[in-house]
Amino acid sequence: MFTLTPSDYNAILLSIKVAVTATVLALPFGFAVAWLITYGRFRGKLVLEVMTNLPLTLPPVVIGYLLLLLLGSNGLLGQLLDSIGIRLIFTWRAAVIATAVVGFPLMVRSIRLAMESIDPDLVHAARTLGASRLNAILTVILPLSLRGIIAGSSLMFARGLGEFGATIIVAGNIPGVTQTIPMAIFEYASSPSGDTMALMLCVVSIAISIVVLLLHEYLCKRIMRAD
């Protein structure tokens, strides 16, 4: 029988909430960084590239630990936020930050690939036709990298659903507060009678992923047709 407990529902909703928030939050930054890497000419570009891609190669636990150091009550940013009354660690917001950091390189990568395939002369044409730099970004680069933006967002969202290592360190595994699908599965799997429940959540995970992939395909097809 396919049954879910109220805490499972909470975990599912929280997973979606965290992944969506992280993706939406990362989108403007992802676009900006992709633009800087593709079109920028400045010192330290390589550093930016390496820093952006670092979370892709680092173990998520390391990222989580570094975030804990940074955002914890003794951390540089943590103290600052503490003084204005914001606590991040062990809240769902911390899960959002961890998810955003881990998924960020995937988003930048997809947008960047799309941007690199845009003919630079299209941007030049726009500039000589009277578009300011920002206007050319909004009216030429943005619409032409839409496919990369959609691909990057769905990739990051899907990756966010599965985020475990960094999240468990900065947000913990508090049922109803920071427990996402992977955390709940982890908990079921470590109890002797949790096999069926773990499997239920796996099915939910698979279902969400399939929906995301289908949505991605659908959106890309629509853009292709519009072209």
Next chain:
Amino acid sequence: MELHIALQKNFGSFTLDVDSTLHGNRIGLFGPSGSGKSTLVSLIAGLQQAESGRILLDGDLLYDTNRRINVSPDKRRIGIIFQRPHLFPHLNVKNNLLYGFKRSTAGNRTIDFDTLADVLRISHLLDRGVNNLSGGEKQRVAIGRAVLSNPRLLLMDEPLSGLDDTLRFQIISYLKSACEIFAIPYFFISHSILEMRLMTDQVLSIEQGRIIEETTPEHLSRIHMGLNPAGYVNLLKLASSYQLEDMRVYLWGNAELFISGKNDQPDSLFELSSKDIILFKRHPEAISARNLLQCVVTGIFESGGKVGIELGCGDERLVAEVVHQVVGELDIVVGSTVFAAIKASAFRRLG
């Protein structure tokens, strides 16, 4: 239009170093690939910056390294027609055309959309996407888009080199009529002498990043005659007259020219290579060439080891090319009379 450019820019071993003031509305920039033509276009449009120098267009300072002035490309009002159309793939034809128009200041808008669409014959394409247009249609839309941005100067960066011959001459007439009707001065960049002659009144020759001379398109083609495999290309604008078996007869000044093939256009442009004209000192009794013209030598010039003979037929002029020996043997001097024989098949229709 008055354009003053004094610019220096280095790329590794290549240096662009120009200093010129241009007056006129149909100016050409001629040079081989790699001579710095496209770089100069980018510098004038503001898409690249020179290391030092200044650009002054009709009294407006657009770029000056000494005074740290660099007007951004969107404020220069200089349009570009690129080698390829570079239409925005996410916009339809109408929105492509209006992209620059919407961004131009109302006070500068002199171009009427419908008139231009008619001139370029793109009125029926407005709602189409740009990805399923033909090559010629795309380039016409690109011309329209640049003209509609109401530029005070149009830079044409080899706009014809991506097109086949038939299309090339069609697009030339669109380019010319759009610029003439709306009085837009242009700077036409190409490595083709023929295009220079059809599009410009004066030409700057650029080689290895330096402007080596300022000349007329006619003079340019004469000095290149000897080295050009096609020789000097005579351009003849002919009015069609009547059909004679498998030849068409055209009026050329006071004479008639017999040209192979059929043609139902009232006016046509033909090219005739200087190498396809044979000169006789006296009237030959019987020859296979269908055209035999009595001409007076109006000029003799030297080019790349060959001799160009300018022939006057009434008010019309032709240039024939011969080797040095011939000049002595036929006793050709300015004022002497010769007979020029041209085969009916030697003429090539351009458009």
